[in-house]
Amino acid sequence: MKRKTLDILVGFGLVVLAGLLLVAGIVLTSNANFANDYVKDQLGQQQITFKTAGTMTAEEKESACLVRYAGQQLTTGKQAECYANEFIGLHLKSIAGGKTYAQLGDVQTDLKAKIAALPKDDPAVAGLQQQLADATTARETVFKGETLRGLLLTSYGFSEFGVKAGQAAVVAYGAAGLLLLLGAAGLIHAAATPGSKGFAVPDQTGKGLVNA
Numbered sequence: 001m002k003r004k005t006l007d008i009l010v011g012f013g014l015v016v017l018a019g020l021l022l023v024a025g026i027v028l029t030s031n032a033n034f035a036n037d038y039v040k041d042q043l044g045q046q047q048i049t050f051k052t053a054g055t056m057t058a059e060e061k062e063s064a065c066l067v068r069y070a071g072q073q074l075t076t077g078k079q080a081e082c083y084a085n086e087f088i089g090l091h092l093k094s095i096a097g098g099k100t101y102a103q104l105g106d107v108q109t110d111l112k113a114k115i116a117a118l119p120k121d122d123p124a125v126a127g128l129q130q131q132l133a134d135a136t137t138a139r140e141t142v143f144k145g146e147t148l149r150g151l152l153l154t155s156y157g158f159s160e161f162g163v164k165a166g167q168a169a170v171v172a173y174g175a176a177g178l179l180l181l182l183g184a185a186g187l188i189h190a191a192a193t194p195g196s197k198g199f200a201v202p203d204q205t206g207k208g209l210v211n212a
Contacts, residue, residue, distance in 0.1 A: 004193045011186025018179035025172035028165045035162025039155050040075050048074040048083065059090060077159025084152035092145045096138040101146055104139035153185060 051060065053070040060066050065082035074083055096104055111132040118125050 004143045004190050007186045007190030011183045011188075011190060014179045014186060018176040018183060021135065021141060021172045021176035021179065025169045025176060028169035032162045032166035035106060035158055035165065039077050039080075039159040039162070043075050043080060043152075043155055044073070046074065048082060050074065050079075050087075050174030057120070060087070063087075063090070077156040077162075080152040080159070081156040084149040088145050088149045088152070092149070093143060095142055095145075096135065099138075099142070101142050103138060104135055104142060108132060108139065 050066065050069045050072050053061075053067065056066065056070065063082070063086040065078075065085050069079055069082060072079070073081060092098070096107075099107065111128055115125055115128045115132065118128075
């Protein structure tokens with residue numbers, strides 16, 4: 001094979017590959033921008049604002065991210081993670097001893113069974129009914145809190161896909177640039193190489209392959 005032909009094939013192939021990586025980078029950048037814009041729009045519609053530093057409790061001030069985002073409107077995935085875990089998560093622990101929605105359901109079932117087992121005129125019924133009402137209220141509050149927390153964490157996860165796509169796009173652009181330079185170098189070398197020069201031509205002396 002002629003050296004010039006080889007340089008052209010390799011150089012052109014690298015340029016084509018660089019073009020494909022460039023297209024991949026553009027697609028990844030588009031996905032990253034969509035994820036970031038979508039998360040920002042959706043969170044912005046909720047009109048959630050972090051408590052100001054002056055209104056935070058002692059427990060809330062122990063969270064570095066709550067202090068960092070104090071007074072800000074929630075619009076990013078990182079802010080959503082902070083609000084879900086450090087604010088909502090903190091206050092859910094103070095409701096019904098930190099029991100979950102499912103656990104409070106077991107409490108309700110147990111109280112209903114106790115009430116059903118007692119005569120209606122039993123003095124203990126009133127106390128159990130009040131406990132049941134409290135458990136029901138707590139369960140409804142926990143349900144709302146866990147639902148909002150789950151939605152915020154979903155937004156955070158979606159935003160992380162955008163971050164990863166952006167990072168992958170940077171790598172694709174860098175690789176495309178490198179391959180483009182190598183391909184251009186190959187084509188330049190091909191232009192400067194005589195058309196008669198061979199590559200790995202058998203040595204007529206029997207000593208192996210040489211460039212001729």
